Amino acid sequence: MNNLDGISERTIERLALYRRLLSGLLEKGLEHIYSHQLAEFLGNTPAQVRRDIMSIGHVARSKKGYDIPELLTHIDSILSSGGDHRIALIGIGNLGRAILSYFNQQHSALRIVAAFDNDETRVNRVISGCRCYPMDELKEKVEGEEITLGIITVPGPSAQIVADALAAAGITGILNFAPVPLKTPEDVYVERIDITTAIEKVAFFAGKWRQKGT
Amino acid sequence: MNNLDGISERTIERLALYRRLLSGLLEKGLEHIYSHQLAEFLGNTPAQVRRDIMSIGHVARSKKGYDIPELLTHIDSILSSGGDHRIALIGIGNLGRAILSYFNQQHSALRIVAAFDNDETRVNRVISGCRCYPMDELKEKVEGEEITLGIITVPGPSAQIVADALAAAGITGILNFAPVPLKTPEDVYVERIDITTAIEKVAFFAGKWRQKGT
DNA sequence: ATTGTTTAGTGAAAGTTTTCACAGTGTTAA
DNA sequence: TTAACACTGTGAAAACTTTCACTAAACAAT
Ligand SMILES: NC(=O)c1ccc[n+]([C@@H]2O[C@H](COP(=O)([O-])OP(=O)(O)OC[C@H]3O[C@@H](n4cnc5c(N)ncnc54)[C@H](O)[C@@H]3O)[C@@H](O)[C@H]2O)c1
Ligand SMILES: NC(=O)c1ccc[n+]([C@@H]2O[C@H](COP(=O)([O-])OP(=O)(O)OC[C@H]3O[C@@H](n4cnc5c(N)ncnc54)[C@H](O)[C@@H]3O)[C@@H](O)[C@H]2O)c1
Numbered sequence: 357m358n359n360l361d362g363i364s365e366r367t368i369e370r371l372a373l374y375r376r377l378l379s380g381l382l383e384k385g386l387e388h389i390y391s392h393q394l395a396e397f398l399g400n401t402p403a404q405v406r407r408d409i410m411s412i413g414h415v416a417r418s419k420k421g422y423d424i425p426e427l428l429t430h431i432d433s434i435l436s437s438g439g440d441h442r443i444a445l446i447g448i449g450n451l452g453r454a455i456l457s458y459f460n461q462q463h464s465a466l467r468i469v470a471a472f473d474n475d476e477t478r479v480n481r482v483i484s485g486c487r488c489y490p491m492d493e494l495k496e497k498v499e500g501e502e503i504t505l506g507i508i509t510v511p512g513p514s515a516q517i518v519a520d521a522l523a524a525a526g527i528t529g530i531l532n533f534a535p536v537p538l539k540t541p542e543d544v545y546v547e548r549i550d551i552t553t554a555i556e557k558v559a560f561f562a563g564k565w566r567q568k569g570t
Numbered sequence: 571m572n573n574l575d576g577i578s579e580r581t582i583e584r585l586a587l588y589r590r591l592l593s594g595l596l597e598k599g600l601e602h603i604y605s606h607q608l609a610e611f612l613g614n615t616p617a618q619v620r621r622d623i624m625s626i627g628h629v630a631r632s633k634k635g636y637d638i639p640e641l642l643t644h645i646d647s648i649l650s651s652g653g654d655h656r657i658a659l660i661g662i663g664n665l666g667r668a669i670l671s672y673f674n675q676q677h678s679a680l681r682i683v684a685a686f687d688n689d690e691t692r693v694n695r696v697i698s699g700c701r702c703y704p705m706d707e708l709k710e711k712v713e714g715e716e717i718t719l720g721i722i723t724v725p726g727p728s729a730q731i732v733a734d735a736l737a738a739a740g741i742t743g744i745l746n747f748a749p750v751p752l753k754t755p756e757d758v759y760v761e762r763i764d765i766t767t768a769i770e771k772v773a774f775f776a777g778k779w780r781q782k783g784t
Numbered sequence: 785a786t787t788g789t790t791t792a793g794t795g796a797a798a799g800t801t802t803t804c805a806c807a808g809t810g811t812t813a814a
Numbered sequence: 815t816t817a818a819c820a821c822t823g824t825g826a827a828a829a830c831t832t833t834c835a836c837t838a839a840a841c842a843a844t
Contacts (some may be wrong), residue, residue: 438777562743563652
């Protein structure tokens with residue numbers, strides 16, 4: 357399922373963090389960085405940093421730490437090796453609009469190019485530079501605009517229907533914010549972000565820690 | 571760090587899902603459920619369901635499946651064993667407002683009772699039933715309202731400052747949406763949700779799958 | 785009652801991820 | 815030129831998580 361080329365799912369997540377961090381450091385004019393510095397920034401261990409970097413086959417030319425532009429280019433090439441993606445967002449509610457406004461300020465390789473909703477008062481306009489369409493144009497636009505990923509921000513009860521529509525339209529990856537697990541064909545990769553669960557988890561562990569020590 | 575009472579971090583996340591699911595099933599009048607049915611709903615395996623349930627020390631009275639009200643009560647007692655929590659949200663931007671509107675429609679044990687921002691045009695009003703205050707009232711309100719958790723929805727560059735302020739005010743758990751890792755005292759539990767990273771991950775794996783098979 | 789079926793509970797195996805610890809090597813300073 | 819040092823790359827161990835596979839017990843049907 358995962359683990360392409362010996363790169364684990366967790367490592368991919370951290371590579372995205374390294375990229376963002378390195379990119380910022382580069383802008384500040386930094387040229388080199390040690391694994392322990394990266395670890396310090398990311399809150400993990402130097403050993404993990406080295407193993408992550410090792411797993412993409414990177415070899416530092418010198419022992420003055422990693423060459424930032426080189427490493428950045430390398431990580432970038434791994435992360436973008438899945439190809440370019442154009443994204444559709446379904447569910448132009450509070451969360452959907454927040455994501456639209458955030459996302460289309462930045463990021464060039466990953467762009468939300470179309471948004472959809474079944475509430476007709478929310479469509480046929482432009483939000484944060486993104487065109488909004490009714491649901492019955494989904495398949496047409498996905499195919500026409502060569503959209504490959506979908507972000508689901510509709511209420512739980514509608515999420516499966518939307519996922520089915522996305523899969524039928526030929527999308528291969530979904531980011532699901534609805535608090536329900538989705539059933540999709542095997543060739544659709546699904547990632548879920550469950551904000552409510554995350555808060556419940558914090559509540560549990562924060563409470564436990566308060567009761568005990570560390 | 572984690573694994574209180576032999577309950578792993580992953581299990582806690584799934585318990586939150588079981589709770590939500592069972593709660594819905596109970597409302598539909600269902601009384602019993604088999605591990606394989608739970609697994610079907612959650613997209614995992616019956617063995618994992620049984621192990622999760624076992625790990626909280628639950629014992630099914632009969633073999634007709636789990637008694638839903640009983641199991642729900644038990645899971646609830648575990649998840650709420652961290653105590654009640656009142657929550658502060660910092661950063662009344664697009665994402666912050668989406669979370670406010672969503673959260674205060676539901677959930678009684680976990681409530682966002684105050685929101686904060688350093689932009690004075692955004693404070694001293696009520697959004698989705700939640701009072702908004704300027705940052706300099708943070709400590710006072712956290713102490714006065716007995717707030718124990720914080721949700722950070724400010725831009726990356728401000729997140730650490732806000733985290734420091736929350737920790738100083740005595741908060742024990744943080745949910746961080748800003749795309750930067752936070753440094754906090756050991757007795758503050760931090761969970762991060764990184765939407766950008768999640769999309770990059772989907773892009774990577776969806777792309778890879780498209781290139782290969784499964 | 786008896787028998788066959790089905791399911792929860794669980795030790796042990798398998799799989800995954802993180803951490804340890806050290807060999808090898810570039811770097812620096814004398 | 816050499817010696818001391820510091821850091822990377824990595825095999826191996828440890829820690830954690832999931833899955834397998836079997837036992838025992840409840841249940842249903844006869
Ligand atoms: N906002 C949050 O902070 C938050 C937190 C946790 C979970 N979520 C989840 O995220 C999702 C969106 O939350 P929200 O607050 O933006 O909700 P919202 O009600 O503001 O927006 C939902 C949007 O989806 C549209 N929609 C409904 N059914 C549809 C369908 N079948 N096809 C197309 N569009 C449809 C609605 O018209 C609406 O515009 C929900 O599943 C919610 O549970 C949100
Ligand atoms: N909106 C999204 O979909 C999205 C996606 C990925 C990440 N994020 C992250 O979530 C966070 C919030 O995103 P957003 O879209 O709501 O941003 P936003 O700009 O709409 O809102 C940020 C809010 O924080 C306030 N703020 C800034 N500095 C502050 C400080 N020091 N103290 C108190 N308040 C302060 C601002 O006044 C503003 O109201 C950001 O870190 C962003 O990177 C958001």
